[in-house]
Structure formats: C-alpha cells, structure tokens
Amino acid sequence: MMLAGFFFLLVLTAVDGQPSAAMCSYQDVLNYLNLTSSNELFSMTRPVKDYRQPTKVTLEVLLYAILDVKEIDQTFVPYVWIFMIWHNQYIKWDPNKFCGITSVSLPTEILWKPDLTIEEMTEKDKAPPSPLLIIHSNGRVVVQNDQVLVSSCRMHVYKFPFDTQSCTLSFRSVVHSVDELQLDHKYSSSEATNWSREAMRTQYEWLFIDMTVTNKTVNTFGMQQDMIIYTINMKRRSVLYIVNFLLPVLFFLCLDLASFLISDSGGEKLSFKVTVLLAVTVMQLILNEILPSSSDKIPLIVVFCIGIFALMMLSLLETILVMYLMEKDSASPDSEADEDQNLSEDCNKHGKAKSQSSEGEKKKWSQCACICDVPAEETPNILLKSSGSQLTEESHDFDRLSDELREGMKILTLLLKSRKEEGKPGYWTRMTKTINKVFFILYVIAAGLFLLCMCFSWTHSHE
Known part of the structure; x- marks a missing residue:
C-alpha cells in the first residue's frame, strides 16, 4: 500500500510540474537578468567587465536601392539596411531553464549601442529608427535599421554620359578609440555584392556594378579609430x-x-x-x-x-x-x-x-537754187566761186x-x-x-x- 501511494504521489508531482515548465515568458528572462529601464548597468557604459577589453562590433550594409544621384549637388541618395552585432558581457542565460527561449526583443533605449556615424552623410534620415533590438542567450546583441542616406559623393563627370561613379559610406565611432571599439565585417566584398544585387529594388538611371568593403585605422583629431568603408560602384545608363x-x-x-x-x-x-x-x-x-x-x-x-x-x-x-x-x-x-x-x-x-549736218547740206542746196536765178552775165564768176567753196566743204x-x-x-x-x-x-x-x-x-x-x-x-x- 505504501509503495502504491508513493508512485501515485510521484505521478501527481509530474502532472503538476508540466504546466509550470510550459508557462515561461520573456519577462522571466528579463527578471532573471534584472534587465530594466532603470538599471544603468546596461545603458550607461560599454558592456564589458574589464575596461581594457575592447568591444568588437560587426557591421554589415545591404544596398537596397539607389534612389538618386545629383551631379550638380554632388550627392548620393541610397536606401540601405544596416546590421550591427556586438557582445554584451552582462547578458547570458540558459535557454533550457526558460523553456528554450534563445532570444528576446527589447526597446533600443534600454541597452548601450555603438555610436557609429557616417562621415559622408550630409542630412539625417527623417524616418524614425527601428524601435527594437534583439538579445540572444549567449550575450549577442543585434540591431538592424533601414535608412535613406543623403551623402556627399565626389562626381567624376569627365566621360559623361558614359561615366562610372564610386560613392563611399565610411562608418566610424564618434568618441571611442580603437582600444575601446573595434569594427569588423563578416561578409567579403563579393558576398556583399551578391547580397545587395539580390535585394536591389530600384537603381534609378544607374546600373549597380559591385560593392567593396575595406577596413582601416584612421587618425581623427589625434585619436586612432577603426573605420569600415563601403564603396558602391555604379555605371550610368547612357x-x-x-x-x-x-x-x-x-x-x-x-x-x-x-x-x-x-x-x-x-x-x-x-x-x-x-x-x-x-x-x-x-x-x-x-x-x-x-x-x-x-x-x-x-x-x-x-x-x-x-x-x-x-x-x-x-x-x-x-x-x-x-x-x-x-x-x-x-x-x-x-x-x-x-x-x-x-x-x-x-x-x-x-x-x-x-541731223545738224544734213540741215547744213539743205541750206547749201538752197543756195545753189538761188544761184540759178542770177542773170546770165553774172553766172560764170559766181559758179566758179561757188563750185570751189562747195568742193572744199x-x-x-x-x-x-x-x-x-x-x-x-x-x-x-x-x-x-x-x-x-x-x-x-x-x-x-x-x-x-x-x-x-x-x-x-x-x-x-x-x-x-x-x-x-x-x-x-x-x-x-x-x-
């Protein structure tokens, strides 16, 4: 009897334990981490337990569309998706203890985020940023955001309209040096190009060629900083x-x-x-x-x-x-x-x-007629004189x-x-x-x- 009662008690305990394991929530994870908006441990400083350890940020950029290229203003307007991934040393839990929960989405204001800026950006995006970020059980934090960037781009129009333009997007930290914040990228240039070409929706009057990714260290006001440069190459449709x-x-x-x-x-x-x-x-x-x-x-x-x-x-x-x-x-x-x-x-x-000479001849002939009327004894002398003068004339x-x-x-x-x-x-x-x-x-x-x-x-x- 006692053995049967013991087995019955075990069955009741198992039946009562199944609903409690199935009732896990995201709030249980947050309560376990003590992750609240008032906890300054997560939002005030870099998420490292040793300040000498740098925070490594993985940055990926996806070119979603080429909206405009203004030659006269020398501006480049792309529509991009930006992915940032880093590790928070204060965030970690065992998914098996929380019904297999591996990730939780949180408001972006709760956690610290890298202060990355784009050097070529001349106008901030008017659309609000993504309100949420994702934390994983291993401490990885993922932020993805879409932006319409208005950036400056040096235009080379020597071969216009058969020109090829190269516009850059340079990401770096505003205040952190290379000892505090290190930037890296996971995908190579060919992978980023294929990824962008598959996601491309519109290209305006341009034909997207490729996108190259380079990582270098620059000196900004006497401070060494990591920088990732995405170079977008495109050819004009002429x-x-x-x-x-x-x-x-x-x-x-x-x-x-x-x-x-x-x-x-x-x-x-x-x-x-x-x-x-x-x-x-x-x-x-x-x-x-x-x-x-x-x-x-x-x-x-x-x-x-x-x-x-x-x-x-x-x-x-x-x-x-x-x-x-x-x-x-x-x-x-x-x-x-x-x-x-x-x-x-x-x-x-x-x-x-x-006509005048003919009139003179008529006068001469009239004079001859007058001579004929002269008496007989005067005619020989007159005729001789008149004939000589007439011949000369x-x-x-x-x-x-x-x-x-x-x-x-x-x-x-x-x-x-x-x-x-x-x-x-x-x-x-x-x-x-x-x-x-x-x-x-x-x-x-x-x-x-x-x-x-x-x-x-x-x-x-x-x-």
Missing part, C-alpha cells in the same frame, strides 16, 4: 542621353552640312545657319544645368558641344564671306551699266550732230562723216561686248564657287576627324 542630347546635336551638324545646297544669292542660307547655331546654344544651356561646375577637367561632352559649335560658326563666317564677295561682284555690273548709259548718251549726241563733211562712223562702230562693239558679258558670272562669283567647294571638303574632313577623336576619347580615356 541610352537616354544619347537619344535626347548627343543625336540631336549631330542632327544639327548634318543640317549645317546640308545648308551648303542652299543658294548664296539670297539671305535664306544665312538665316538658316544662324537658327541652327542658336539651337546648339540651347543644348549647351541644358547641359550646363546637369554638370557640376567644380569638376577638375572639362567634360568630354562639353568639348563635343564646343567643337560642333566652332564648326558651325566657321561655316557661318564662310557664308558671310561668300555673300560679301558676291555683293562686291554685283557692284561692278552697276558701274558697267553706268558706262553703257554714257555710251548711249554719246550716241544720241552724235545723232543730233548728224563737201570734203570736210565726208571726213567728219567717216570719223563719226568710226566712233559709232566703236560704240556698237562696246555695247555688244557688255551685253555678252552680262550673261557670264563675274570674277568674285566664280571665286565663291571655288571657295564653297574647298570649304565643304575641309568641313567634312574636320567634322569626321573630330567625331572620331571624340569616340576614341569616350571609349579609351581614364577619368
């Missing part, structure tokens, strides 16, 4: 810039080449070239709003625009020169026309002189007529020559055709060589 900027400028160059088919006689060619030149100027103003003014080298795209602008300006100056020469050539026919007018006036004068008249005919022939030959020369182009007009041909050939050669040099510079030059 298709839209090619379609929206480079190709239109090339099209303007082609239009300027096509303007050589327009006649130089009118002002249409000059106005067309000026319009194309103004269009390139507008493209340069748009480019000025994109590129930063603090770059060490002149970007190749600026050289490209200036070269195209210079070629078009030379073409415009050549058109102005050609129009000036043609205007000069058109001024010489006007003087020739004045000479023709003078010649015609001379012809009119000579015609009047001829007629010889002089024939000489004058021959001279006038020679002058008339000269005038007619000059008029015929001037009429023939009106149909032929002038000297400067012929010269302008030669100038246009030579300049067009040189223009095409110069434009081709310039474009080849630009392509070579964009593909082979180093920033």
